[in-house]
Amino acid sequence: MATPATPAIARTAGPLDGLRFEGSGPPGAADALVAEHLRLLGARTDGGSGGRFTITGRDMGEVSAGTTWGETATDEATAQAAIGIMAVHGRRDGTPRGLAVDYAATATGVLAVQGMLAGLLARARGGRHITQVEVSAERAGLLTVSQYLAAAGAEEGEAAELAPGGPPFTSADGTVFELETLDPGVWAAFWRALDAPEKAIRRGWRPFQFRYATACAPFPQVLHEAVRASTWERIRHSAESSGADVCPLHSLAERAAEYDGAAPWKLTPYDATYSPARATTGDLPLAGFTVLEAGRRIQAPLAAHVLGLLGAEVIRIEPPGGDPLRGMPPACSGVSARWLALNRGKKAVEVDIKSPSDRERLREMAAGADVFLHNWAPGKAAQLGLDHEDLAAANPALVYAYTSGWAGRLADAPMGTDFMVQARTGVGEAVRPADEAPAPSLMTLLDVLGGLLGAEAVLAGLLLRERTTHGVCVDSSLLGAADVLTAPARARAAQGLDPRRSAGFRRPLRTADGWIALADHSAIPYDVSELPTDQALERLRDRGLAAVPVVTDLADLLASGSISCDAHGAPAVPTPWSFA
Template sequence: MARTASPAAARGAGPLAGLRTEWPGPPGPGAGVVAGQLRLLGAEGGPGRGGHVALSGAEFGEVSVRTAWGKAEGVTDEATVQAATGVMAVHGRRDGAPRGLAVDYAATAAGVLAVQALLAALLAQARGTRGRFAHAEVSAERAGLLAVSQYLAAAGADEGEAVELAPGGPPFTSGDGVVFELEALEPGGWAAFWRALGAPEEAVRRGWRPFQFRYATACAPFSDALHQVVRACMWERIKAAADAAGADVCPLHALTRRAAEDDGAPPWTLTPHGEGRTATTSSGLDAPLAGLTVLEAGRRIQAPLAAHLLGLLGAEVVRIEPPGGDPLRGMPPACSGISARWLALNRGKKAVEVDIKSPADRGRLHEMAGDADVFLHNWAPGKAAALGLDREHLAAAHPGLVYAYTGGWADRIPGAPVGTDFMVQARTGVGEAARPADEQPAPSLMTLLDVLGGLLGAQSVLAALLLRERTGRGVRADSSLLGAADLLTAPARARAVRGEPPRRPAGYRRPLPTRDGGIAPADTCADAVAARYARHRLARASTAEALARLHAHGLTATAVTTDLAGLPRDPRFAGLIRHDAHGSLAVPDPWRFA
């Protein structure tokens, strides 16, 4: 049953058309992200920087979200959140020691989660539940835990990793000085590339598995012989070898180049596609998305995480898996026989096996879409159209469907390489922005963009569902890793445009070692902490002693988490991290509604 369109939304404006923002309270993490995205979604109001934002309009009661850094002692800003939640530990695996990200990753994620909370609250109101879920809280601390959830789950599993956790990995450097990222999605392409360059067969054979799993382990300790091989080859030869092998290579691009070519597009697009039914209204929802169904055909991280977040908000998520089930269910390490990493992204979902190569099974999927509210996938570009499962095919039969695609490039970069996390990092300057000026630019082997892209994917679906409620029309929602990269690097690119150094200074967010670990100072007092650290020889002190001395002088710092498996026992996160039914570690929901 189609809903009568609201006047503001019917004019073709965004899902928040006709709503105004207010910004009471002190600053909070990700406030700039929240303000920017609310404007892109159609809300009115001046630029906000507060940690509390409220939305209201004629059709809705007020909804609000408050953002904070966290509740743990000493966790007061981006640097200390990264240190405490394990972000520094995971990002630093390639280098062999914790490293801080020079971008505000946890704050950016918290900003996206805050917008999700507002959209979910408004959607619940539009479906007839006024007054419930009207207020939410989001913390950068919980956003950081969500970002490392797959690594945390693996660290707490019943068995060890399938590959060694040790320093090493891309990027590579050619003989003529081109620093580049490599992507090979199949072992045949990997082997053919290296053989064309004359690499030792043993190094090629042993290198595939750590390279293949690098997105899951955040490191790739393959033989240095592979680095030596490319250092002996000119870039043109390397590029020709990749083309012949079906692999992909991408030079690391500077932030200044990305700033010059940026088209200013939003991180998602919402395209109405026809009138049709909307979700049944209800005044008895026990979660904002209760009663909605999401069909998810996703792989790896981006789409599965987007669907996971929608499930946490109450939607029933039905995962479309190939015959025999998703092979990633068996990816080590396991908890109760199921991959811990798989559980981190897919626990609580239902599963249906569908052979999308079979006409009969594709017909089944069409029928399932008729009973669903959302169809979400991240197949390779062109695959959905080739299978007859693109928006044009499904929306023709199911005009009220929200058709969501989480991809790599959003067709915005001509000649772009394959759209995986690390290649998008390389092409967009993330490899430069994520490291301070005294470190060589390098994409992080932590899946920065897959996670942030998954958050944006969930946000685009929520915006599309709200737009559908307000207009009675189905919507296509497209999000991308490129959008995630641009959102993450926006401050660095803005510095480049102003003619300022886009990268952070030497030593930025670099932990200070102690006798039994390390400490990370807050950004605002890093210089004062470093001076007192050197003056009082705190490298010889225990972590607890070093922190006590700093705190006594009014300086803020926190311990650097190095063992993710120990986070459930960390007093900073008492009661936040639990074990699921399979014994796998699970992080808390990123929002709290009231």
Template sequence: MATPAISAVGRTAGPLDGLRFEGSGPPGAADALVAEHLRLLGAQSHGASGGRFTVTGRDVGEVITGTSWGATATDEATAQAATGIMAVHGRRDGAPRGLAVDYAATATGVLAVQGLLAGLLAGLRGGRRIAQVEASAERAGLLTVSQYLAAAGAEEGEAAELSAGGPPFTSVDGTVFELETLDPGVWAAFWRALGAPEEAIRRGWRPFQFRYATACAPFPETLHQAVRASPWQRIRDAATSSGADVCPLRSLGDRAAEYDGAPPWQLTPHEATYAAARVPDDLPLAGFTVLEAGRRIQAPLATHLLGLLGAEVIRIEPPGGDPLRGMPPACSGISARWLALNRGKKAVEVDIKSPSDRKRLREMTADSDVFLHNWAPGKAAELGLDHDDLAPANRALVYAYTSGWAGRLADAPMGTDFMVQARTGVGEAVRPADEPPAPSLMTLLDVLGGLLGAEAVLAGLLLRERTGHGVRVDSSLLGAADVLTAPARARAAQGLDPRRPAGFRRPLRTADGWIALPDHSAIPHDLSGQSTDQALGRMRDHGLAAVPVVTDLADLLSAAPISRDAHGAPAVPTPWSFA
């Protein structure tokens, strides 16, 4: 009989049950998230809850986890500037722009918890004892832009133009909304229903399609004009008739009012049959096999992180291989972006439409530790590859589903990054009070969703190791949105203005570039007549730790600790330091 799922309320089992944690030292920006996740996973807090966290337990010994900003950054603003986050987020606007949410710190906190879980798991499995784990915001930031960095270091140019432009759209009666479709025929039908010119429809598809890769979508202005001339009801009718999805931008207050308090992942243990194997090795997940049936970013990034921790990752790809392998720009004939998420993985081609191939996949899961996918809702059950189909043959399986909505919103649109941003108030949270809300065209939630998916799998593996239970693991982009906007959503729930003040994290223009100041710094006088070096010197004279803003990601390829893989593609460093 299955055990009840772990949740924030009424939980019965957690991977950190019976463990305690205590903070020491000055608190950092990521500490609140680390402490909250440790509590959600079952650990009990004793003493201070900031700085470095010491986690102890009878069967696991002691592991310390902590975060740092890194070598150059001193806070969120300077971390975003130094790692290229401002550059990527600002592409739609044509200039670097800071995210008003603590994106680098959030990613760093999740990575710190991942490292802790991996360290505890390594100790239980008889591997190298890991006494200390650290995640830095600079390495976390590089990881979040790793696809864009890979493209900047490829042998050829981008597949689509990098220039200002993109959604959201605004109707004649003032509704601001996001549009989503993955089908060029649906795209064309939607715009024809609104009377857009055929040439603009044709020219607009490629930049719209590639906006996930380029973080901008410079499609023709006439498409914006077509929606600005149409009332919201007509736009909804066009979406319904064409098969496109449209979603009005919701506020943080809207999300706060409906928020159900659910944690960012759910762990559901099943029957206890797992017998732990001792695999001494330097990497915590050595000896584990992970099957991944993932596409795009969220699921492949989750398993990429598991692979960095030592797991053997096997991708389940369609006949002919993953079509995204050929997505330009390429290194040695393979997509640089694809390599950023999938280098080092093995691949097996499986036709999931074929009964014999589905049987072969079920046989593969029977010998695996983890099966992870991000298929559309209901697809796994339709294929006979859901948790209930696979667990009977492998009671020790950690079955992981990384979804868009986790089934938590009945009226949810398509569960893609920008639609989830629109529906959950992220578009409001990422912009300061003097800018109109707009979801970022940087794939904020796909990346953070992948980080949370890996964290959830590690929690499932640790729970299995400590209890003998196989586990179903669920994570989502909705969970990622809620984690990212938690501080702003809390302000909205209290009736306060959830947005950061005007000009917050806006970099300052110099004569030849941009600089970013720490969040607490007062904005100085106009710097546009000074060079970047002169402006930085002026800031240092005033005791301010300003940094230059990276505007060309190619500059990071030699300045940051980035290597090249066997294909010549840029590879960001492993985000954890273990000791």
């Protein structure tokens, strides 16, 4: 039975209230998403269609944003091929695979709205006079795979094998499910309860643990056999007794039935007010802002990284001894390449949040900040006396941002990690065409998109604060990211239509020496399997068909010229926006 829908969230004042927007020009990469997010943030449309959106309002001036596919790509399929998304998503299966959702376009649209909000914020504070924002899907896509690119350019190899394999699992009675634990002891206890061999349990933990980094998990096949020999009831009991979390894969129809219509973020103004400050000089729109980030893994650190790319000073709160993920292999100059992809350029302050004196020090730091951002476990901030009410008491101007797994919207929610949210919300069905079994992608789709939406929410909160003189509490979640990503497929399911793309959708074609991808809905006129890639592309283009080579080794992108290296020698993708 589907979970009852949670009550729709009442709308509060929006940062774009009183502003109007219109579209113009040729179609862009993410027109529907940009228009929808501008409406959700309070703007009203003057009509028009196209890939350039212009927003205007009294005392706010005019800011426009345009989205394009890029220099090589012409649509979603060719963008995924050209920037490595097909390569990363396909690692679980051993060959490049296209995502059946418009992931590059979704990221592009969110980044475009971020750019517009940042431009409006800079103008409202008397900072840089920004009138235009440009975002390409190719650059947006590079940001989504930046951690994988960083690892490809590191000085050492991966800590876990890059080979096909991974979840989901299937029980003896046909339940397909995801498994989650962050504890090796819990992992071992779960499998022992299913009588799995000890050697396989030991060998399986490392690839399972590192699947967030590698997008594959080649653990021993005997573990799959252990669950296939067990009923779902036994598997659930094993999870409960060991402390592991299991979640059956839900369909898009199930998610559509319970969908509450909530926006991907929630902005709640405080009662207290403050006096707006003037901007400091700087080329970037967030120059002069200070962000305190107490994040872990991907979602919150990426949100803060995006704010840093826009010019904010980001101060990262780390435990005594520093973030242990700094040492996660592979490394560049002794620092984790993946960690640098999310955290380069940030300042770091070590704070023991278990210590009353250090918590007081953190409150004092928050008193002088513009944003406090975290993704702690639900309820932890309140237990520590670091919830929004606690910090707002000392700083009414604070934008308090919480990036969570579920945002409290599902009562029966499992652990709020990327792959569990994918399983629970039908993403596993949406990302694969009809001739593939539903399975969550082992690319961290929702952690990354959740981080981008978290940054968008913070920017919306800062602009709302500027326009209303109220501090703001901001909530975003992986659930919101899943709902944004699957919106078209979920809408088809809600209408009783088949939500999945047709068989073979966005599946690249093998050539004699590589792979090529055609634009969506293009029909291949002949077999290219015996042709070299260059020759196959030339023949297809002579017939007027858009096609690109599929990047299968991310290291090949590092020589493209658009990717630089930071002070540690780690690859750094270009900033996704251009401002004028």
